[in-house]
Amino acid sequence: MAYWLMKSEPDVFSIEHLRRKNVAGWDGVRNYQARNFLREMAVGDGLLFYHSGAEPSGVAGLAEVASAPSPDPTQFVRGHARFDPRSKREDPTWVQVEVRAKAKLARLVALAELKANPALAQMRVVQQGSRLSIQPVSASEWQEVLRMARATPKK
DNA sequence: GCCAACGTTGGC
């Protein structure tokens, strides 16, 4: 069982959107490093749903991987914002997974809090210039973020 | 809105 952090702009697709749909395809990834992480995912993996470009940005909820990786259909849709003319049907470049909403976090854990926690100093999302939209999360980081969500934030 | 970080593209 692995853990991941997945970024989304809440104006585009938020944790609330996912809760309403319950299951959604995580499509549109067009970065090779992120795609390679998608390929490693397995059903049941834990997901930290991260809101980027938000006020505040941070871990907004929990989800889980609900399907094995499969070709991302949007890469073949001419006119779609994520259409990739170089991707071939017989050898798709991009993949997606289905994700399922999980129990709500007690509260949003803001990026500033993650950065202020020495236990998370190695966490990818707190590193400067960390733009990758899909990141691996260690078991201890996962536990720590869940613990923070249960605790009262420091002021 | 600014801009640092960093991935991608394309000329050479």
Add this chain to the structure above:
DNA sequence: GCCAACGTTGGC
């Protein structure tokens, strides 16, 4: 294969 130019991400 190098690297400058360009585009995107995302915090602030």
